[in-house]
Amino acid sequence: MKAIIVHPPGAGVSIEDVNINGNGPGIKILENGICGTDREIVNGELSAATSLNGFLVLGHEALGILEEDTKNLRKGDLVMPINRRGCGRCLNCMLGRPDFCETGEQLEAGISGMHGFMREYINDDERYLVKVPDVIRDIAIMAQPLADLEKSIEEMISIQKRLHWPCIDGTYNCRKVLITGTGTIGILFAMLLKTYGFSVYISNKREPNDIESKIFDELSVKYKNLSNKIDESFDAIIEASGSGTDVIERTLPLLKNNGFYGIFGFEKTGTLNLTSEFLQGIVYKSINITGLINGQKPHMEMAMNHLIQWKKQFPKTTSMMITEKVSINNERRLKEVLSKKRPGEIKIKIIW
Amino acid sequence: MKAIIVHPPGAGVSIEDVNINGNGPGIKILENGICGTDREIVNGELSAATSLNGFLVLGHEALGILEEDTKNLRKGDLVMPINRRGCGRCLNCMLGRPDFCETGEQLEAGISGMHGFMREYINDDERYLVKVPDVIRDIAIMAQPLADLEKSIEEMISIQKRLHWPCIDGTYNCRKVLITGTGTIGILFAMLLKTYGFSVYISNKREPNDIESKIFDELSVKYKNLSNKIDESFDAIIEASGSGTDVIERTLPLLKNNGFYGIFGFEKTGTLNLTSEFLQGIVYKSINITGLINGQKPHMEMAMNHLIQWKKQFPKTTSMMITEKVSINNERRLKEVLSKKRPGEIKIKIIW
Amino acid sequence: MKAIIVHPPGAGVSIEDVNINGNGPGIKILENGICGTDREIVNGELSAATSLNGFLVLGHEALGILEEDTKNLRKGDLVMPINRRGCGRCLNCMLGRPDFCETGEQLEAGISGMHGFMREYINDDERYLVKVPDVIRDIAIMAQPLADLEKSIEEMISIQKRLHWPCIDGTYNCRKVLITGTGTIGILFAMLLKTYGFSVYISNKREPNDIESKIFDELSVKYKNLSNKIDESFDAIIEASGSGTDVIERTLPLLKNNGFYGIFGFEKTGTLNLTSEFLQGIVYKSINITGLINGQKPHMEMAMNHLIQWKKQFPKTTSMMITEKVSINNERRLKEVLSKKRPGEIKIKIIW
Amino acid sequence: MKAIIVHPPGAGVSIEDVNINGNGPGIKILENGICGTDREIVNGELSAATSLNGFLVLGHEALGILEEDTKNLRKGDLVMPINRRGCGRCLNCMLGRPDFCETGEQLEAGISGMHGFMREYINDDERYLVKVPDVIRDIAIMAQPLADLEKSIEEMISIQKRLHWPCIDGTYNCRKVLITGTGTIGILFAMLLKTYGFSVYISNKREPNDIESKIFDELSVKYKNLSNKIDESFDAIIEASGSGTDVIERTLPLLKNNGFYGIFGFEKTGTLNLTSEFLQGIVYKSINITGLINGQKPHMEMAMNHLIQWKKQFPKTTSMMITEKVSINNERRLKEVLSKKRPGEIKIKIIW
Ligand SMILES: [Zn+2]
Ligand SMILES: [Zn+2]
Ligand SMILES: [Zn+2]
Ligand SMILES: [Zn+2]
Ligand SMILES: [Zn+2]
Ligand SMILES: [Zn+2]
Ligand SMILES: [Zn+2]
Ligand SMILES: [Zn+2]
The missing domain is CATH 3.90.180.10 (Medium-chain alcohol dehydrogenases, catalytic domain)
Incomplete structure (x- = not known):
């Protein structure tokens, strides 16, 4: 053949x-x-x-x-x-x-x-x-990469069971998640985290282009330009740019107490430098850093469910993928x- | 007063x-x-x-x-x-x-x-x-610091629920945990992890002294000299030396797939450098790094239980504390x- | 007003x-x-x-x-x-x-x-x-009753964490769930359990009518007539008929080892009689019986997601509701x- | 041999x-x-x-x-x-x-x-x-039966994760557990539940004898005579008498909202009758009934730990066993x- x-x-x-x-x-x-x-x-x-x-x-x-x-x-x-x-x-x-x-x-x-x-x-x-x-x-072909994200969010929520992570209304609406990277993976993460009820922020080192703006608007996710000063802090950050360690160095300090930092992307360049003072902060703030990889059959089944939902709910974004x-x-x-x-x-x- | x-x-x-x-x-x-x-x-x-x-x-x-x-x-x-x-x-x-x-x-x-x-x-x-x-x-005065460790191990086990962590016999006997540091905290961690059924290793940058050897012998924990080459890998590592980032840099690569790295000590010196290749390994291997701090009332109650047990079980060690x-x-x-x-x-x- | x-x-x-x-x-x-x-x-x-x-x-x-x-x-x-x-x-x-x-x-x-x-x-x-x-x-009006079911299935899965409940492929595909009752609640439970990946059976005391048959066909759920002998056993049963205790008496013995029996309906008539021999079976088989009630905000949010998905996936069923x-x-x-x-x-x- | x-x-x-x-x-x-x-x-x-x-x-x-x-x-x-x-x-x-x-x-x-x-x-x-x-x-011979109880309490706590079960101080001190039966199993359950920090009540259909009174006093557990009216309600009840279904019928109504009823004993006689009204209460109150059986290796290891502790902590009780x-x-x-x-x-x- x-x-x-x-x-x-x-x-x-x-x-x-x-x-x-x-x-x-x-x-x-x-x-x-x-x-x-x-x-x-x-x-x-x-x-x-x-x-x-x-x-x-x-x-x-x-x-x-x-x-x-x-x-x-x-x-x-x-x-x-x-x-x-x-x-x-x-x-x-x-x-x-x-x-x-x-x-x-x-x-x-x-x-x-x-x-x-x-x-x-x-x-x-x-x-x-x-x-x-x-x-x-x-x-449907998106279900394979999406399965990896389904597993990642499942893992994040499982890990955060170490504390009481749901909000005062029982949802995740008060929990702010920052996604770094605006590629396929970043966008799929945004849809998935919205579906879970999180307050979602997506970011890149530049202003968003027109297509991105339309997508983020349909998804109701907020945009952050990492080249500017960021005054907010986040309950979780998902590194999905896979560009370089500078993105991690830039965003790791944005985590709140008990924050979860998930590394999904494969960094291509650089070295991440964490001073002893910074590591003390990781302890004082109960920070968690986790490498996120691969979904399996249950996650691919979840991915199918979500793609059906999103095709109805986010027709512009899904039709552009x-x-x-x-x-x-x-x-x-x-x-x-x-x-x-x-x-x-x-x-x-x-x-x- | x-x-x-x-x-x-x-x-x-x-x-x-x-x-x-x-x-x-x-x-x-x-x-x-x-x-x-x-x-x-x-x-x-x-x-x-x-x-x-x-x-x-x-x-x-x-x-x-x-x-x-x-x-x-x-x-x-x-x-x-x-x-x-x-x-x-x-x-x-x-x-x-x-x-x-x-x-x-x-x-x-x-x-x-x-x-x-x-x-x-x-x-x-x-x-x-x-x-x-x-x-x-x-x-009993040991119960205050011990409570922090009770919380730490509870958190480790909670986080590792992300995968199937128990062994084929349902216990944790097959899971190898390395403790860095042989002070009060290191010794208490050793007793606690033994009590949970883990296979426990304790380490320092030198050979153990006589008192330490007696203690490790009574506790049935193995000793590793971090100044030597270490050929083994571990399912979890607890940094309890608080000395410097070099200890973390030395031991982080010893983690197995799905490994848990708990930072309990407050590093005093140095900078931890993680290359992009190393960070890729964290992703490929689903590594988890967590800052561990503070126990609360339930952990202090657990600590009381364990101190009673250990006084009977490890009379030499407890009498030397x-x-x-x-x-x-x-x-x-x-x-x-x-x-x-x-x-x-x-x-x-x-x-x- | x-x-x-x-x-x-x-x-x-x-x-x-x-x-x-x-x-x-x-x-x-x-x-x-x-x-x-x-x-x-x-x-x-x-x-x-x-x-x-x-x-x-x-x-x-x-x-x-x-x-x-x-x-x-x-x-x-x-x-x-x-x-x-x-x-x-x-x-x-x-x-x-x-x-x-x-x-x-x-x-x-x-x-x-x-x-x-x-x-x-x-x-x-x-x-x-x-x-x-x-x-x-x-x-959307279906989201209110559906929220109660979302909570019920969440609770079932939470309770079954007492054992290893996922199948050998990591999904719930091998777990057979029987729903009793074919009203709104029964049908919504069927859609929800299918979405979770369970193998779903729905039942009543009679043969299904034409509309029911079309719905069960679209949902790919199997039908059981409770008036006939049932040779199969189930990993979970959800009582959603709320008719009488005879339905419980009829179906409780159909549970497998470690089975979950969720009572969602409010029984109107009868008395459930459990002999000491039957209760011994509940112990030997680690059976769990739970009263299921009420969803809250997170469940209503899940319900919205599922209604969007089902409108696309099960257009006949949702249009008939x-x-x-x-x-x-x-x-x-x-x-x-x-x-x-x-x-x-x-x-x-x-x-x- | x-x-x-x-x-x-x-x-x-x-x-x-x-x-x-x-x-x-x-x-x-x-x-x-x-x-x-x-x-x-x-x-x-x-x-x-x-x-x-x-x-x-x-x-x-x-x-x-x-x-x-x-x-x-x-x-x-x-x-x-x-x-x-x-x-x-x-x-x-x-x-x-x-x-x-x-x-x-x-x-x-x-x-x-x-x-x-x-x-x-x-x-x-x-x-x-x-x-x-x-x-x-x-x-040590007590470790075999005790292992079954270790598993039972582990399962109870696992099941109750369906809600927020810890108290306002993070412990289980506010949760009242009633044990029925004052035999070996009842006494071991009492020690175990005390060790977990619960507020423990033990009961029989009569007044306690002298030896029992001494034991309950050392363990700081309260006694209830099931032949008298009981005005209190409980967060959990463990049936450990194995006498007859009348004990279950007598105690099941004593459960609070979200209560856990664990059946450990093998009932010898009688039939448990639950009216439709009572079953409605099980739903309204989110009651959970579970058959509890058998411990495995991890539970036998826990049992060893607890026996060491109790020998020191409860010398009278353990010496009478x-x-x-x-x-x-x-x-x-x-x-x-x-x-x-x-x-x-x-x-x-x-x-x-
Ligand atoms: Zn790929
Ligand atoms: Zn606070
Ligand atoms: Zn201190
Ligand atoms: Zn493998
Ligand atoms: Zn209603
Ligand atoms: Zn088997
Ligand atoms: Zn026996
Ligand atoms: Zn309330």
Whole structure:
């Protein structure tokens, strides 16, 4: 079958005919999403990526159609495969939660230990498939990255059970959360945190552009320019820019007592310097800093629910999220979008 | 009445006659404990300390005897006052948990906003008093610092509910916790974590001395010399040395996936430098870093239970913990022990 | 202003002009929902209902439009007032959770201690108002009863944290929940439990009618006729028929080990008889039986989210839920629908 | 080796020489405890009990001495084997928590599926052994039944997380718990609930005898005679009498709002009748009824901690708990104590 092939740790990408045997029912791939991790692999920049017998099928975001009945699913159902699989040895993996794999030997489709989903079809166990409601077929590909955010917010709320975090009216309306970064992830975080009832602020190092302003307006989230002085403090901050440690250094002091600082982005540059005085403040203020990664099947199911809701509730924002569709037959364009983020891009889909 | 008086932010300490009115039943003070915070105030080094109308009674660790019946306590009961009181405005304070005060305006006996307990007697509301069982009168003063540790371990376990943290046999026996620092706090953490069933390691930058070796042996905790290479990794690390950021820099990389790093000590020197690569590891490994501070009434009650248990279970260690008793009448020695940590000191008590 | 008036404990209902002063911003009422509790009051059957100075405005389900800006809401916003208010004395009420009022002295709009919402306008504090998204204006009235169910499922999941309840894939897909009763409440429970990912079964003592069959088909829930032998067992059962104790007696034995039995309906007739042998089974099987009541502000916010989602996802079911609209000016019909459940009724709205 | 043999479902008990092979290190049995379950088996009254190849070694409470080093234990260590073992198929068993076995196919030493511990020695995997501190060798046998109570209170507190259950001072001091039954289990529950900080009441259908009065006095628990009118209400009730359903019928109405009713005892007689009005009260009051059973390894470890504490704290009560020791060589007396509860008995030990 046709597949998008990479050769980590080397750079490069090609469309080739491959022969891969799998177990479980067949799923015809309809679409793949592209994210920054794919580009890092294509550009030979992700040291964690590994080939299997000389090559790797790329892709960890996929929407497919099931080709036969299973116990709980029907032929013709739209499905999304989950992309991280357990190590088979640790307790958390045994419980369907390889996001908390203890050995570090979990498999990552299209990254390490397991071929990805950018191919004509895959075979997979029902256990790793999430049903996709037809009403969100157009935006369902967002469910894979969104699942990681669902897990992140679940984890934040779980961690904050260390204190009484709900407000005086039982909601989270009084809790102010600052998101850094205005990319796909930042926007999805904003929608999710609004849905949970938080008071949401989103930020970047510049003024928002027109599209961003429209989105933030529809979502009723407030904007902060990190280049200006910020007089407010926050109950939680989610670092979703992944730009550099300076963003963390800039925002960590904005946390209130008992604040939660979630690092979701992968910082590319810099060194974070925390003085002993600052660390004393972390103790005095009961600050919590947590690395946030990966959602699993329950989070992908939550993501489907939220996408249905948001399509109705935030029609402008959701309709703007897929910024380009590239046919699998358009090899030239495909290589372009797989190599470099395009201006104005939110999410690009490959169509099979 | 006689009281030990300080004048923050200035240095100095004196024993003087003061006139303080209080509400609630009277408690005759029997003993006070001395800790590093007291010495920082005496030496004019704690900027958070404040005078009230020109002076401050020192002391946040006290054992007293109740002088009249209250609703739930009886005249003659041994009691310990809790040292942090709520701001009166935030939800967590209203719930008896000013350890999570949101405004930062909580009162700290003997530090800020409230006179301390180093005086002949205090008046206090029953609500802030914890009954002390007679069988631990000799070591009960340890309950105040221990309460902070009870809260810390409770918080660690609460935070780790984000994943499945118990072992395959339902206990915490397989979870390895490293404590840095071998002072009072380090030793109390070791006893507490053993009691919770963890696999406990304690460490310092040198080989243990004879007394330490005896203690670690009785407690069945393993020792690690941080000056040597450490090949093991840990599920949790509690920084209890409070020495400098180098200890954190040395031990943070020893955390396993999903690891918990609790900062209990107040680092005195240095700057912690975390590269972007290291921060990526925090994300990939779902690391959690938390500032740990202060226990409240429920933790002081737990501390009483544990002290009773340990007196029976670890008789050597518990009998070695009070290293000196100084009479309130021995003013010279009192000023010495209030100014500087003594060699071999674990806990020094003032006897009224 | 015009209002629907009752005189508990006496029977009867009338539309009258009343003079009620309130505090807080004005809200013009657009719609009210009618439920069984209203009819019990109208028929003089609810002993818990009480008059205030000789009469009571009925109604605890309302949709209104805000007439002035508040701190967080804007003039013109659609809002829904929450119907239970705290006793002002207990901890849970102070935390915005009078659903767990400890004194039993909470206020219930339109039932006891507080006039209801079936009147031209109300004044209320922003704290008790939930914003209603415009996209669900037509079905938003369902959010009040739905909030009670949101709280119920939240409580079920909270209680089942006593064991490891998620399935091997981290979801609740393997957990089978049986709902008894196919009224509004039964159907809303079915949608909610599906959204949480449970395997859902709904039941009645007869075969389903045509409308029910269409609904259960759209929701993908399975049907059980309680008059037939049932060979399956369930991880949880929600009693939502409120018919009689025979339903409980019939279904309680269908619980698996560690099963959760939630009683949501108010049983009207019968006596539940549990033999000592059966009670032994409750112990051996770690069974849990819980009374489920009332949602608060966080649950009404969740309800809004779910109604938006379901309008998109289950268009047939949601469009069938409002079975009749009665104008406030149609006094004759109003008295009919307030006195007796109509055949085929799901939810009836009063339009102002 | 010598063993105490039964032949369920038939009655009878004998001491015989048997040949049983086991895996894992050898443990020489020092003592066994006798409880009501043993007597039911001996008297042929426990239908759940089953023979293995024609007979069953009795006994699920044992203290032994390890005969060889294991990974974490040393030759000569005192150990206690845990008595319930997982089904090997369900998630909760895989997590070391067969107390929540989902299949009902867990093994129970000395009851079903697995020979008991009343024999000269056993072989067992380290995973099922709990280290017993030497300081409590005399009373350690109480740790097996106590483990079930540790699990029960853990479960109660876990379930009550559905609301805010701690008091205004952060403790459980304001929460009143009523225990029904004044046997071993009732007394152990009293000590445990006191240790957790609850306000504890214990009860029976008569006035307490002299020994009971001394015990309740040392423990500072209040006594209620259930034959008299009781004007108080309780936040939790633990049924530990196991006498009959009349005790439940008598005490269930004493629960406050949000109350927890834990059934620990196995009711022998009667039928519990709950009217529809009473069931409505369960809903209005958010009552929770839970069957409490079995502790596992973590609970047995907690039990060891508490026994050490209580030996110091409640010397009278703990010294009265072992009411008789019977030598394995005294066959006549052994058969007597295995057949019928003795007057004044709390716990009887068999000495090997
Ligand atoms: Zn991705
Ligand atoms: Zn794993
Ligand atoms: Zn101190
Ligand atoms: Zn506060
Ligand atoms: Zn209603
Ligand atoms: Zn209340
Ligand atoms: Zn037993
Ligand atoms: Zn099992």
